[in-house]
Amino acid sequence: MLVPQAVLSQARYKPSLAQALHGQLMKWGLHDRHPYSASLIDSYAKSRLPHDAVRLFLSLPLPPNPLHARFLFSPFSQDDVVKSSLVDMYSKFSLPLYARAVFDSISSFNKASWTAMISGYARNGFKNEALRLFREAPNRDLFAWTALISGFVQSGNGVDALHLFVKMLREEVEISDPLVLSSVVGACANCALWELGKQVHCLVIGLGFESCVFVSNALVDMYAKCSDLDAAKGVFFGMWRKDVVSWTSIIVGSAQHGRAEEALALYDSMVSAGVKPNEVTFVGLIYACSHAGLVGKGRKLFRSMVEDHGIRPSLQHYTCLLDLLSRSGHLEEAENLVRAMPITPDEPTWAALLSACKHHGNAKMAIRIADHLLSLKPEEPSSYILLSNVYAGAGMWENVSKVRKMMMVMEVKKQPGYSCIELGKESYVFYAGETSHPMKDEIAALMRKLDEEMRKRGYVPDTSSVLHDMDQQEKERQLFWHSEKLALAYGLLKSVPGTIIRIVKNL
Template identity: 35%
Template sequence: MRFFLNLKVSYSLSRLSFGRTSSSSSLKTQLNQQTISQKTFFKSNNKDSLISRLCENKNFKEAIDILCEQKRLREAVQLLDQIERPSVSVYSNLIQLCLQHRALEEGKKVHAHTKASGFVPGVFICNRFLDMYVKCGSLWHAQKMFDEMGEKDLCSWNTMISGYAKVGKLEQARNLFNEMPERDNFSWTAMISGYVRHDQPKEALELYRRMLRHENSKSNKFTISSALAASAAIPTLSTGKEIHGHIMRIGLDSDEVVWSALSDMYAKCGSIEEARCIFDKMVDRDVVSWTAMIHRYFEDGRREEGFAFFSELMRSGIRPNEFTFAGVLNACADHAAEDLGKQVHGYMTRIGFDPISFAASALVHMYSKCGNIENAKRVFNGMPQPDLVSWTSLIVGYAQNGQPNEALKFFELLLKSGTQPDRITFVGVLSACTHAGLIDKGIEYFHSIKEKHGLTHTADHYACIIDLLARAGRFVEAEDIINKMPMKPDKFLWASLLGGCRIHGNLELAKRAAEALFEIEPENPATYVTLANIYATAGMWSEVAKVRKAMDDKRVVKKPGLSWIEIQRKVHIFLVGDKSHPKSYEIHNFLGKLSKRIREEGYVPDTNFVLHDVEEEQKEQNLSYHSEKLAVAFGIISTPPGTPIKVFKNLRTCVDCHTAIKFISKIVQRRIIVRDSNRFHSFENGSCSCGDYW
């Protein structure tokens, strides 16, 4: 380094000397004195060793500075024929470091130096430059160099094909693939995997079949895995089975990568049993294989088997990783399985999980979705640097659990933390405003998405703002936004508008929203039921009959309302008027007594949304045994006094049940949580966390 400093000082002095007014003889003397030492240095190979040492110490920018300084010095003192050029190994080391650091600009400097110094790179150095340009994201420079290369080998072609294929420029990749004089397994695999990666599985399989017909090509584990991924993406089980047979014939049936891809193919083609069979045959089952198999069960909707398989993993002695935990916790969130989620949390705590991992974020998400916002916040507070997923999960959790002001408070904290919100975060924020009835605040946040945060409004954002305005009865503003939307309104927006029309009895706009929904999803019974409810409230029974006839004509069946509750790790499911439960007599008897007591407290049945044009007494009878009331009653008689009760429902809870459960919570002195398809309702001492605004 001392020499490098002397060299720079010497060069600087020479520039100062050239800049002064001096006699030609003194200038010549300075030049001669300077060049004597420079010749000695450059001919002694000290330069190469210094650059090499800098490369070994990862100081590649300083090494490139020396290279560039030498170039400028050569030009200044005109010693092009006397100074030795850097060796091939020096260039190779510099290129490798530029690649490792993804330092494109420095790589260009090295390339420029080879040209300026007159160095003629062979195919080895050219391929290094190609690889560096491709991996630094400059395909233009790579293609330019490729075109200028006098000699190209198989590696040159493969580098370019792989580079284009990885970024989705498949036409350019295929053109090069077709032009190349010879191909190896890497060539075929790069092209096939490129098609798979960019959602062209049919082209991938077509090329794979062509490869099998090629005399000099043999499948390896990477080609096979890509072909299996293509079969899974279509999905085509018959093709997957053909590839399975080929695997057995060529002797790749002992490779773990191939077995994993094969298991994944069977699962995605709907044959989970075959996937499990493949998994059981694997000799070296690592945590990745286990995690993938657990995920396959959850993807296939086989929750219990997925959880059981996770328990089997924990007994196997293999330690789950953060992806395993995240997958299981997300499944717990989707199925509201908080008890199992708590067990997973306990296991994570015992083995010492990373508080900044995916798993920590999944914990916040799980507790939020299960209605335990206190635990969600506790986990969140234990994270040294919460990521955006955790912030968003907590914000959405507070919004859905009837604490919109807390949701907005945490959103402001998110902004102060320097974390940039994304589109999903704003869905939570707008939902919080909707649940709290904060109309003007919601509109302000809606406009800030684009104006302040530079994000694009999504269909979900529009659905949220229409929901906000429609619930408040501000239909003129809602229609104005719909008319100015840059995209076509989706089913969620029209459903939000229809829901607002139900609240405020806006018949004309309800018809428009319903007609739009009938076009988008004519088989969805929710639209028919909501429209019929609106007509029923208005006493328009002939219109109700027309809606019911339309459902019959189109064979649309109303989705039955289901409610369930977990007691001592067993799930109990109830339908409206259900008498199939072993404790049906006790449930109905207790519910009858409760009905009398809540009437004494002031409860009046809300029969506005009972569809049948029957006597009022019959309407009240129909309401008395809704599924959520049966589940709540069962929960009360099956648990000790004071125990909180948590009920889940697949549909939105009705107004009458909502009112009745408020009274029940006061009479039995219990906290009753009902999670419907829309949000959580926490009933306590006669009131609900939603503030009767849902």
């Protein structure tokens, strides 16, 4: 059934909508092809018999867009090659059910149709359907594997994609095309799997695909997201041809690691090389200015993006500029920006401003922004945690209780924070306050020793970040058992002296 169910349910109660079905035939230019059906639909509608109009409309093989409709009533309506293209089109428009309807109408299946449908299911989150169709595929070659793995990466199922890639290697599928490698590198980047990413990089070199621009771009991004900026720069400067994605990846990577001057210098080199920046480039640049406190430079880049490069600012650009202003203490200017920008600010935008107010200790403004954010009935757990912390910091415990009740009503659950550390080929996860680890005694002893050394050097625990109604000693205990500290202590105990300790957080 290709007519949206919402239309059908409304048509039962609104005769005017049934008449609109006739109008849809006219809009698609198909009334001359089926004048009898069109007339009947019109007659049923005018006689206020919407059920019959809808039933007749359903009997026509009409698709949800005019391009497909014209194809059905053209001399090429049974062309399986065109149908394969339609499967791909609907998949890319996040309409896998429509794609499957077309797929099932193909009389002689080919490699392109199977690949498009597998990709459509995988990239839209239909994991089981994608795997089932993949197993049924008559030819599970590299392209079928690539469709499945790439689709899983795009839908956020990176771990599943990596398991499939390992399975593909065990089945000795020849990698004659590098696209699957760029997808796997992307999965390593999204999951911050540095060790595995390095192994895939070795495979890329071994297969001779290091000269492929899109594979090298994926490697630059992967190393940057895994905090190995030196390796990212090594890949970047070793590329004989660099496109806008190459430059943007290294600029954003430098910005995210606090190397603002490097990011800005790379941008100057990019422009000198004649490469035109895109929207993402400016997100990275303004982000770099934000973390370096370069307010004037950030404002200048924002204007340049519009005036020199003709890029229309998106909500993300405004949010980065807001972050730049608020981090630097320009809270009133930041609020004016939020209220004046041509795009309706979303929940994260208001949350970013609220976070800045909290950071700079502007309680009066923070409470005003918090009240507005609360009125929006936020959906993100992080927004509720921020609201609770702001109200708790102001001693407004009734508001804290109100926020928590809203979380219960809306079934908002805070994702537990954890820290993950990789040692060799194995990774270990630590949660705040964890006491079940086999090495808990050794970890606690080392943490106490480090805590004593820190206090001798003047360290005083900042318990202002522990916004719970508890005594000072309990607040210090909360800080002591932070998941990052646990992971770091474990890394110091288990790793070889002098090696880099990498800790990845899920929040």
